[in-house]
Amino acid sequence: MNQKYQSLFEPFTFSNGIRLKNRIVLAPMTHFSSNADGTVSDDELIYYARRSKGPGMVITACIYVSANGKGFKGEFAGDSDDSRAM
């Protein structure tokens, strides 16, 4: 590996104390895989499990934060305390 990439594989600690094992971040990518009621589906869990072993941080797809804010079919919900994104 080219040495200029070495720092990507070093841990990073945010000021709040949360520590990432490396500095590689999975960028958010839209999917259409949530259940019709906005809950997380098995397909989503498989999707994120496959992609979360390497990066220090995974940013999920967008959620809707109010009940009338759903933008598209298959978007997942974050509009209530009962919503559990992951």
Ligand SMILES: Cc1cc2nc3c(=O)[nH]c(=O)nc-3n(C[C@H](O)[C@H](O)[C@H](O)COP(=O)(O)O)c2cc1C
């Ligand atoms: C909620 C959200 C969903 C996104 N979905 C996609 C997507 O489906 N496909 C895509 O190419 N980029 C998507 N993006 C943008 C990428 O995450 C990323 O920012 C973009 O590809 C630019 O990457 P770069 O800064 O490394 O060039 C999304 C961004 C956000 C905030």
